[in-house]
Amino acid sequence: MERMQQIVGRARAAFNSGRSRPLEFRIQQLKALVRMVQEKEKEILAALKADLNKCGHNAYSHEILGVLGELALTMEKLPSWAAPQPVKKNLLTMRDEAYIGYEPLGVVLVIGAWNYPFVLVMQPLIGAIAAGNAVVVKPSEVSGNTARLVAELLPQYLDKELYPVVTGGVPETTELLTQRFDHILYTGNTAVGKIVMAAAAKHLTPVTLELGGKSPCYIDKDCDLAVACRRITWGKFMNCGQTCIAPDYILCDPSIQGKVVENIRETLKEFYGEDVKSSPDYERIINEHHFKRVKSLLEGQKIALGGETDEASCFIAPTVLTDVSPESKVMEEEIFGPVLPIVTVKSVEEAIEFINGREKPLALYVFSNNKQLIKRIISETSSGGVTGNDVIMHYFLSTLPFGGVGHSGMGAYHGKHSFETFSHRRACLIKDLKMESTNKMRYPPGSQKKVDW
């Protein structure tokens, strides 16, 4: 308790000193992060490889490229984002100054997840720094190598008091959550999301919760199956399926189920060769607990392709299940692994009803040549975000807010949305102390004349 209180207390004192507020300071810290990522690229890639068996290409393109892009965008746009925003005035305020000021919230807590352990602490951190806050960073202990590296590197490059890193597991996080923060951004699962929000409620702390769920992927009969399946295969099996916006399951007409399987089979060969296990580009399940969890989802299922596992290396082959029953275990919770169930539906209506009968997902995917059909599905469902005719990609456009709805989360970030999430938008009206005559209308004694005017 003492330790957490001290760390957060120091961050708060540092914030209160005012030094994180000037734009020059914030940009200086962001520049330091650029240096850190460039100078320590090898170490970061090595940590990701040790944690997830992530190959250099994936690690770089998923975790480093995005961070560098976000840093560049933020540094360039910060002056315009942080500038006071004048607003439209009415008759009574015509001669006044009316604007929205962007101010830091104070001390922000960022809790990362283990599946993209570097980018999921870095991206929120970038936004929080840009908005002028102090930030306590809590990387996931499950991806231990990356957590240790982040704890080592951040103090080498950033202001040590303003941006401390706290490591540890559940007990440490629970202790941390008893402290008062001015915003908490948590990435992780729904159950812990509830715990974080309940802890935040004690201090009336606003939260951004980036959770998960089962992201449905509807494949229409009218579509280029080869292309659709290649894109789906890419999004499903990257990071061994451990992606919050991976297409969790497929919905399609029974008549194309076989073709979907065949196309995925072909694509897998194209991507990983004949022996997936020996491909340097295929990751592993993060640990034994999750390995057992994902493996158990295969019980009693029709395995159309894949299904091989190796506990010693936490390897699960890319697997597709067919004719899956909506009531089976694999359709209950987010899979977060390289297992792709196909549930057959006989119509778009059935697909929409199926999706709406479940919790709102983080992402929703639709493949079709029919633009109207895609529009219809978007309009008749709800989800955090959507990509039509591809998967994952909406994540990479920082002008789109990235976040969930319902059980998949609340709030959003990326790009300017991060800056706004971590800022207080303060309404400011500055009037003249003169010009009192215009105020006389509103003062008592009231009279019908004043009201009618």
Add this chain to the structure above:
Amino acid sequence: NPYAGLVSHLRASWLSGKTRPMEYRVAQLEALGRFLDDKKQEILEATELDMGKPSFEAFFSEILLCKNELNVTLNNLCHWMKDEHVDKNLVMQLDSAFIRKDPYGVVLIIAPWNYPIHLFLVPLIGAIAAGNCAIIKPSEISKNTERLIAETLSCYLDNDCFAVVTGGVPETTRLLENKFDYIFFTGIPPVGRIVMTAAAKHLTPVTLELGGKNPCYVSDTCDISNVARRVAWGRFFNAGQTCIAPDYLLCTIEMQEKLMPALREAITEFFGPNPQESPDFGRIVSDKQFQRLRALLGSGRVAIGGQMDEAERYIAPTVLADVLPSDPAMQEEIFGPILPIVVIANMDEAIDFINARPRPLALYTFSCDSKIVNQVLERTSSGGFCGNDTLMHVTLTSLPFGGIGNSGLGKYHGKFTFDTFSHHRGCLHRNMGLETLNTPRYPPYTQQKLGVLTATFEVKRRGTCTLL
């Protein structure tokens, strides 16, 4: 769960999709407009019974401001509902990228007693505009208005999609057990915590409009009689029962001395020599609140007012001088017609005083010197800020209205209400063709592919111009 049936009825209506078309939303909003027109007299009467609200004030806050919000919404709804197209990166030039404004579903609006129509109606306008169904829970403390809402609102709105629930703490507690898709709460911080804790069980997002002690700093250089009038107006409106009222004054001892006669004059100008007889001065809403306020009078010394009439729940417009930070009036949000003056030596001391306390919903500064106004603004934090006046910043619908820290989270008014009740859904609609462009992202990975990815995805920092 006594409300489960009601909630699932509304949810079924929501799932039917009937609240989505713009025509439906417009029809419901126009019905709200008719409610305000038809029931204007009843609203003025009910709020007068509830807290002696002067009809001028009631018209201003419960009718006029509400109609403004309604008209701003109706005038702009089409535009607000549209998909917001966003800038795209290189890779997505041929795609469609937009933010879709989705309704949340079934929302809960909990309103307090002090502006009992305004504080449910303005959030409701946004909830309807955004395409949601809603349950409205007005305050049982303003019981005449509660009855009016419960009995008449259903004559105007679609009862399959909008319902009013009445009752006190036990009923609200049971109501909060249900899953809502958004909860909008206006009230005090301790109850805000309870609401957010209940919301956490269902991962329901919330907006909490709370309160606190709104400081009002008056510098030595100012037009004293204008300051006195503007502060008195803001403090004594609705007999002080306003979440954004100037709660206490900070000024030097010299200024306190100069302000006192000016405040006395303003009060007399507004309410006459005996405010109890003025139709323009309200009453305290309940005995409980009256007793609470009476206890606060033992702070500093009564310089103006102080008279009370328990039978009428009348407390005179009161100014307390030389109040100490340890006095009762400085321990809680006053929410009554009592204005304590705390003496400080200078602006820096005032700023330190403000910053040592929880962040307020509103902050006021009076000075002829705009540098002073800006300094206080820059060195403090609050939900909103108004320089050289009180209350007025919330009448501008283009400004967000909300708190920070203990004074709340989230914001509304105007488009901000619509945005509050919408889920902003990031949508990317890609081209099925041009598959070759995707090749760099697929395994097997090569250095060359990485190079292409980097080139196309990377956002390069534009060089700063060294000529300037």
